[in-house]
Structures are given as structure tokens and as C-alpha cells.
Amino acid sequence: MAVIVRAGAAPMWWPGLLAAAVGAFVPGLAGRRIGLLAGAAMFLVTLAVVAFARTGRYAELARGATRAGRSDFLQDRDVTVRNWRRGHRWWLLGAFLVAVATAAVLPGAGGLVLAGAGAGLWLKAARFGRREVRDDVLYWVRTDRVENGRPAGRQVKAYQTTGPVAGDAAPGGARRRRQ
Template identity: 65%
Template sequence: MRRSVVGRGAYALARVAVIVRAPAGWLWWPGVLAAGIGALVPGLTGRRIGTLAGAALFLIAAAVVFVVRRRRYLELARAASRAGKSVFLQDRAVTVRARRRALRWWLLVAFLAAVGSSFAVPAAGGMLMAGLGAGLWAKALWLGRWERTNDVLLWVRTDRVARGRPAGKVVNAYQTTGIVAGDAAPGGARRSRPLAAAAR
């Protein structure tokens, strides 16, 4: 977390795109692994039907995750206000770690369910899980394009997303900084080179 001397009422901000992107890898790679394990099991439907069903589920899940709540994201982004000088800008690694910790049990249950479902429909559960990860990754890239187009980065108060989503009901506002603030690039990926200063 970025540290500075702040007055009373200071709070921390986390990057919206980083929050969206954080679970993507933990859905994608375990999903691929679960699909690979499932492909070794004949299952009730057979491998061919299971793989075809899984491909359909992958596409549907990716599309749904990518599209859902996009209007809400845009509403919050367009109404965002400039972040004040006294806020903390949370490091990307801290945001990713916090988000994955909050979801870790759900992700474990999803992986086990994906593997277990292969005894009925081989590979389908894993491909569904991978599709969810792909959809989140695509949504983070979409947010990154918006950030580049508008030359700002989108942030949200960490206390608003501690137990929720970055566009959930408890989130009532985003804040913005300059495009070089923080240690994550537009879209939430790591910057290729750390920046010496963060412009607000």
C-alpha cells in the first residue's frame, strides 16, 4: 500500500480492474486442470458429448460474465470524482491477495465440483470454470480500454468491496486518478516498468 502522512478521515482505494481480474487466473487454470482430469473419465454421457457440452458452457459463461453489470460499471465510471491527495492507493499485489483470500473457499469448492461433475459429464465442469475466468479477464481488458480512452484509472474504496463486488449495491461511487498512478496498468495488469511517481 502506498504510504503517506494523512489526516483524519483517510481511506484506501483499490483499482477496479485489478479486483475484476484477480480471480480470473484462479478460475482459468484450475478449470483447465479439471477439464483435463475430466477428459480421462468416460462419464455417463461419454467424452465426446461432455466435451461438446463443455465448449458450449465455456462460451456461455464467458459471454455472461463479460456482459453482466457492464451498464453499472459505466454509470459509476462516468460519475466518478477525482481522488483526493490524502487517500491511500493500494498496491496491486495487496488487492489481488485480498480478493483471492476472500474467494478462496468458493474457488476450491468450484474446482472440486468441476472434477466431480466429470463422472457425469466429462470435462464440462472444468470448461465452465475456465469460461468464468475468461469472462473476467475480458471484462478487465474492457475496463482497461475505457481507462485508456478517458485517460484515467478507476478506483473504489476498499471498505466497499471487502465482502462484495466492485459494481455491487454497496458501491456508490468510483474515484479517478491520472493514468500513471499506482503500480498497475490500465486493465489491472502489472506495469512493465515501475513508475517513480504517481500522478493524480
């Protein structure tokens, strides 16, 4: 489950920083200093909004989680990430282009908003990973229930759990380190 949340973090973070860097070289209508300061403020606001949005729904689904059965299909981490990124690639490209285009008004601000959304997703996945460590389980979403890459959408009725060493994802959606 945290893999789906974390899948969008990097494709928003790095292009957001690139758009902010491009925007820092454009004078813009408001000026570089005001644009970057406004962007830093919007970065923090976006990070907080994304990181704490729908946390009640995530907690509710985690409380109602059931143990995954032998016949349940649990998708690999890499497949989940690839599917999410493929499904959202045009949206991500559009967000990057808008972030670069906003540099004409507020230099760097659009890129920092995009980077803030990526950082917020990473923070949300990390918080859920701490819950997984605390509960000593990994939470999964049935692949047929995920709608448009949303792990807490209307079709998701409850999460499923496995032991903490199942699959190829560590708690929080990171890659499991093999030793």
C-alpha cells in the first residue's frame, strides 16, 4: 500500500526541483527573491497538505485489515511503481510544464510546489511505514481494487496484511535491502 503512495514521490520531487532551478534563472514579474520566498512558503504548505490529507481514511482501512490468503495475488513493488508511473506520466509531464511556465510570474514557485507534493507523499509513506513496523505487518491493497492509483479510494474496502518480510518492499514502500 505504501508503495503506491511512495510511487509518485520521486517523479514529483526531482522534476519539481528542476523546474525550481529553471525558474530561479528567469526574472519573472514578481522578481526572483519574492518568487523563491513565495515558493518556499508554498512548498511547506503543500508538503503539509499532501502529507496529512486522508490520513483518517488510511488509519480506518488499516484498522479493518485482514490477513491475506494463499490465493491472493500480491503484486511486486517494481510492477506497482511502474504501473503507477505509466498511468500518471502525462499528468506528471503536464505538472512539470506548468511549474516551468509559472516561472514567468513567480520564479521557482511552481517547481517548489511540485517538489512539496513529492516530499509530502514521501512523508506520508514514511509515516505509514512506521505504522507497519509498529504493527509488525505489511499492508497491501488488492490489485483489482486500486482505482487510478489511489490506495484509499472508494473501491478499497480494507487492506490486507502479511508478515513484515513478505514481498520485495520494506515498511513504508522502500525497496527491501537484501543481505
